Every structure is written in structure tokens, then in C-alpha cells.
Amino acid sequence: MYDTVIVRYGEIFLKSDYVRKRFEDLLARNMEDKMRRERISYKLYRKRHRLYVKTNETGVVCDILKNTFGVVSVSPAREVGSSKDAVIEACLKLAKETIKPVESFAVRVQRTGKHEYKSRDVEAEAGGRIIDALNVRVDLENPEKTIYAEIRDDAAYVFDRKIDGPGGLPYGSQGTLVSLLSTGIDSPVSSWMMMRRGCKMLFLHFGDREEIKDVVEKLASYAGAELPVYCIPKDEILEKISAHAGRYTCVVCKRFMHRLAEKLAQQENAYGIVSGENMGQVASQTLANLKQINCVSMPVYRPLIALDKDDIIKIAREIGTLEYAKGGRCAYVPDKPSTEARDDAIKTAEAELGIEQMLEDVKDRYILKQR
Numbered sequence: 585m586y587d588t589v590i591v592r593y594g595e596i597f598l599k600s601d602y603v604r605k606r607f608e609d610l611l612a613r614n615m616e617d618k619m620r621r622e623r624i625s626y627k628l629y630r631k632r633h634r635l636y637v638k639t640n641e642t643g644v645v646c647d648i649l650k651n652t653f654g655v656v657s658v659s660p661a662r663e664v665g666s667s668k669d670a671v672i673e674a675c676l677k678l679a680k681e682t683i684k685p686v687e688s689f690a691v692r693v694q695r696t697g698k699h700e701y702k703s704r705d706v707e708a709e710a711g712g713r714i715i716d717a718l719n720v721r722v723d724l725e726n727p728e729k730t731i732y733a734e735i736r737d738d739a740a741y742v743f744d745r746k747i748d749g750p751g752g753l754p755y756g757s758q759g760t761l762v763s764l765l766s767t768g769i770d771s772p773v774s775s776w777m778m779m780r781r782g783c784k785m786l787f788l789h790f791g792d793r794e795e796i797k798d799v800v801e802k803l804a805s806y807a808g809a810e811l812p813v814y815c816i817p818k819d820e821i822l823e824k825i826s827a828h829a830g831r832y833t834c835v836v837c838k839r840f841m842h843r844l845a846e847k848l849a850q851q852e853n854a855y856g857i858v859s860g861e862n863m864g865q866v867a868s869q870t871l872a873n874l875k876q877i878n879c880v881s882m883p884v885y886r887p888l889i890a891l892d893k894d895d896i897i898k899i900a901r902e903i904g905t906l907e908y909a910k911g912g913r914c915a916y917v918p919d920k921p922s923t924e925a926r927d928d929a930i931k932t933a934e935a936e937l938g939i940e941q942m943l944e945d946v947k948d949r950y951i952l953k954q955r
């Protein structure tokens with residue numbers, strides 16, 4: 585039945601003509617990259633504030649596009665001519681295929697362009713034909729099933745559902761950020777949220793590549809691009825830090841991560857850092873400790889800061905990263921981590937550690953090498 589996917593996008597409307605064109609081009613390119621990767625045969629075209637994908641594989645295309653940043657919703661549809669009869673016939677055909685005998689229904693028509701009929705005429709006539717043909721009743725207020733027609737100049741698209749996309753802006757429409765990615769629940773969500781706003785992501789992970797491989801792949805499926813990952817072996821670093829920093833280990837560790845992220849960001853021309861920190865969640869996330877962790881001059885984006893854990897878990901489930909989270913506490917968390925690290929204690933621990941030298945060594949060994 586379906587031969588086209590209608591793609592609706594959102595905020596791009598708000599932009600100036602020049603920016604809008606750039607964003608639309610990027611969205612189209614991202615969509616095409618993903619479809620090509622899945623070896624879909626398709627034709628893509630654009631008509632006022634919508635993209636249309638002509639294809640025999642509308643199901644797969646909807647699945648791909650509902651996970652593409654910038655897409656507000658998609659509908660598998662049937663394209664027909666814009667004469668009144670053609671639209672009504674298509675509505676009737678779709679109704680026969682999709683409305684169950686006892687269901688209530690409505691027909692909704694939207695029209696742009698010049699036509700010799702009104703949208704309401706089509707709604708009424710198509711509705712009547714459907715009632716005659718099927719044992720169903722109209723409910724305009726609260727229908728169980730809706731048959732939609734969008735009529736655009738000389739073409740019309742008939743469909744019966746809108747599938748939500750993630751919204752946001754096309755991936756890559758902003759610059760690059762370095763995201764601190766752990767094996768937990770939070771940081772894949774914070775990365776995803778910034779990616780949804782168009783930011784390109786580069787990951788920095790303290791630990792093995794293997795343990796984050798799957799979650800990175802999941803995030804990459806939204807981006808439609810490979811996402812670079814820098815991995816740093818963490819035991820050697822953390823053994824040193826915990827030997828000198830004691831109760832302040834977590835804070836010094838996070839300061840180290842943020843400073844290394846800044847160095848990586850400078851090397852890769854990234855504009856800032858993303859972290860999954862969340863107000864009050866663990867000892868290192870008190871206001872006093874977050875103040876200490878905020879030790880770089882680059883902006884640090886913390887999109888989860890004011891969410892509840894339940895909300896973060898809900899998003900993680902929806903975006904498909906929850907299943908890759910590994911539980912378990914970091915082996916280096918001290919028995920009684922400090923919730924209020926003071927400047928002098930941090931300074932002393934970091935001086936003893938020779939933190940600047942440590943950072944340079946780690947950068948030379950692992951960041952430059954992985955370029």
C-alpha cells in the first residue's frame with residue numbers, strides 16, 4: 585500500500601533562510617547516508633517544509649528515520665494525484681486495509697495550493713464512502729483510527745499514522761564536543777541529548793574499549809556516522825590518585841578526566857566537554873565537589889544536572905542505551921568519600937601526585953597515539 589515516507593522536521597522553521605537551507609541540506613544528507621548504509625533503494629525529494637522518500641521499503645525507512653536527529657515525525661504514506669476522486673479513492677483503500685470492523689474513525693485533510701474543492705468536502709465524502717463500505721462509525725472528537733490526507737499542489741499523501749522522531753537538530757549542525765563516557769547509565773544519555781541538539785560527539789573513556797563498544801555503536805546509529813573513541817587505561821592512574829588523594833579520590837579523578845578532556849578538545853578543535861553529572865546523585869556531585877570538578881576553562885555541558893534518576897533511566901530505556909549499562913561501583917571509591925573537598929586538600933594531593941606531568945604523560949601516550 586505505502587510507497588512514500590513523509591518526513592516532518594521542526595525547529596528548522598525558526599531559522600533564517602540561509603541557515604534553514606543549510607540545516608535542511610544536512611538533514612537530507614544524514615538521512616541519505618543512513619539509507620545508503622542499509623542499501624535501501626529510494627528517491628528523496630523536498631517540497632515546502634517536508635522531505636519525502638519514495639521507496640518500496642517504507643517500514644525500514646521509517647525505522648531508520650524515526651531515530652534521526654532533526655526528524656519530528658514520519659508517516660508511511662501512499663502518494664496519489666491531487667484530484668478529489670483520487671484522494672477519496674486512496675482514503676477508502678487505506679481505510680479498508682487498516683480500520684477494524686468495530687472501530688470508530690475520522691478523516692482529516694490538510695491542503696496547500698489551489699484546488700477546485702475544499703478540504704472539508706474530501707473529509708465528508710471520504711467519510712461517507714468509508715461508512716458505506718465498512719461496518720464502522722465516525723467519531724470526530726476521539727476516533728480510534730484516523731485516515732489523513734495531506735494535499736500539496738498536484739500530489740496528495742494518504743496515511744494513517746505519525747511515528748514520533750527524536751526531534752532536535754540535524755547531527756553535525758553544531759560543532760564538536762568531547763563527551764566523558766563511562767559504562768554507567770548517565771553519560772550515554774547526556775551524550776545523546778547533546779547529539780540531539782546537533783553537536784558532533786567525540787568520546788573519552790577511562791577503561792577498556794570493549795566495555796563501551798556496544799553503547800557507542802548504539803549512539804552512532806542515531807548519528808548515522810562513526811563516532812571516534814579515545815580510551816585511557818585507568819588502573820595505573822587511579823592507583824596513583826587513590827594513594828595520594830584518599831577521601832578526595834573521586835574529586836581528583838574527575839578533575840583529571842576533565843583536564844584530559846580539555847586537552848583532547850584542544851587537539852581536535854572541539855568547543856567544550858559533556859558530562860553525565862547529576863545534582864546530588866553521588867558524593868562527587870555535591871555542589872561543593874562539582875565546584876572543584878569544574879576546573880577547566882572550556883564550557884562543560886551537563887544536560888542531566890537537574891533531572892531525577894528515574895527520568896534519566898526512562899530516557900536511557902527509550903533511546904536503547906540502558907541495556908548496555910554495567911552496574912557496580914568503581915573499585916577506587918574510598919570507604920568514606922568526602923562530600924566537601926576543600927581547595928587546600930585538593931591542591932596538596934595534586935601537587936604530591938605531580939598532576940600536570942601525569943596529564944602530559946597520559947596525553948602523549950594515549951591521546952596523541954590514537955589520532
Ligand code: ATP
Nearest residue numbers: 764765766768769770771788789790791859860861
Ligand atoms: P554514569 O552513569 O555516567 O557513570 P555516575 O552517576 O556513575 O554516571 P560518576 O561515575 O560519578 O557518575 O561520573 C560522573 C560523570 O563523569 C559521568 O557521567 C561521566 O561523564 C564521567 N565519567 C565517570 N566515569 C568515567 C569513565 N570511566 N570514563 C569517562 N568518563 C567518566
Ligand code: MG
Nearest residue numbers: 766767768769
Ligand atoms: Mg559511573
